[in-house]
Amino acid sequence: MKRKVYEELTLFASVVKWAVYAAGVGCLVGAGTTVFLRSLAWASSQVGRYPGYFHFLPATLAVSALLVAWLAPEAAGHGTEKVIEAVHTRMGRIALKVVPVKLVATVITLAGGGSAGKEGPCAQIGAALASSFATMLRLKDQDRRKIVICGISAGFATVFGTPIAGALFGIEVLVLGQMLYEVLFPSFVAGIVGFHVATLLGGQYPRVPVIVPPQVNGWSIFEVVALGLWCGLVAIFFIEAATWTHKSFDRVGSKTLRAALGGALMVAIGAWVSPRYLGLGIQSLDEGWRGAALPLGTFFWKSIATSVTLGCGGSGGVVTPIFVIGTGAGNLFAQLVDVRYLALFSAIGMVAVLAGAANTPIAASVMAMELFGPAIGPHAALACMVSFLIVGYRSIYPSQLLGIKKSESLPVEMGIPIGSMRRDQIALPEWRLWQKMQRRRGKGEE
Secondary structure, X not given: OHHHHHHHHHHHHHHHHHHHHHHXXXXXXXXXXXXXXXXXXXXXXXXXXXXXXXXXXXXXXXXXXXXXXHHOHHHOOOOHHHHHHHHHHOOOOOOOOHHHHHHXXXXXXXXXOOOOEOHHHHHHHHHXXXXXXXXXXXXXXXXXXXXXXXXXXXXXXXHHOOHHHHXXXXXXXXXXXXXXXXXXXXXXXXXXXXXXXXXXXXXXXXXXXXXXXXXXXXXXXXHHHHHHHHHHHHHHHHXXXXXXHHHHHHOOOOHHHHHHHXXXXXXXXXXXXXXXXXXXXXXXXXXXXXOOOOOOXXXXXXXXXHHHHHHOOOOOEOHHHHHHHHHHHHHHHHHHHOHHHHHHHHHHHHHHHHHHHHOOHHHHHHHHHHHHOHHHHHHHHHHXXXXXXXXOOOOOOOOOEEOOOOOOOOOOOXXXXXXXXXXXXXXXXXXXXXXXXXXXXXXXXX
């Protein structure tokens, strides 16, 4: 009897402890995110008064890249990637100076017309604030790691206004195929508290129309599976484009020259293709969700613009651009298959490309229901799972660890970062190995 009482008291104390810690993180992140989003909105409104503002992108991106390089090199990249790396390699230790540097660099990049997102900086700012909170409380490394994961979840929850999906994303994105259940409760608390704090401080989120899909039947399932396949291929294209672009810019020694080259390419896209592919790209999201037909090349040009912006040294996230890429992919699919479902397929495409590119099918499915209503759940979940499987062992976050085999026929080493894995490390199935050996023997006999 005493043991049972002790067990329950211990669990009760643990719940109270993590509720208090997570609520504190949620308050910090909610306030920090609000400051960032308001700064971004103000800067964008000032710059947006000048029609040709994006012509200064070579200088804008250079300022952003040099600011990060000089003051906080750990703030480089698209935010979430650096946080995942910190969680896996440094038990979540992130310097507090990342917060102001990441905030200013991202505002400069996005307000100047760079194609990036606002969620990565929010996740990095949230994680840095959470890490400093853990330092102030002198927490052990394991507790610090959990606190920082709560900061990631709160960052995503507050930037999109999706507290449940944000919490799930923070614990699903760290390891491909595994969810850290020991952080689930505090992540939910941090996400929900962060969302409400941001709302109380005046944070506003776009009003998304509730989408009611047709009744599930054999044909609709076939269409959704086909859409999931298409979104998986689009996710692969974006991942490969971002990887190739980053490696190409790395060959240029000078950070200033990289930014100038990338900025010149962005100016060309804005002037000769369309300015709609610069910045956050909210216009495409709003039009797609409301059933308008988007330009056919939306997913392609947004992928290229985002890859160039982040590859040359710009600061920002990737999830908002992924939303635009996915909305464009789903919209194109609807234009080719059934124009009655432009809004539906745009919404499903948005979360399906996210599920594939980030390997987060559960968070993406829940996000669809939080944004577009619960009726879209079965369709979105099916497309998200198909996209997740088709992408294979790739991720827009190279520091993400491999936690499962997506197919027993394609075994890989578990527990290594996706970015460190080469394509030739994926083992061939036994029958392919047998064929390979037979071909070698045949050549030897000749």
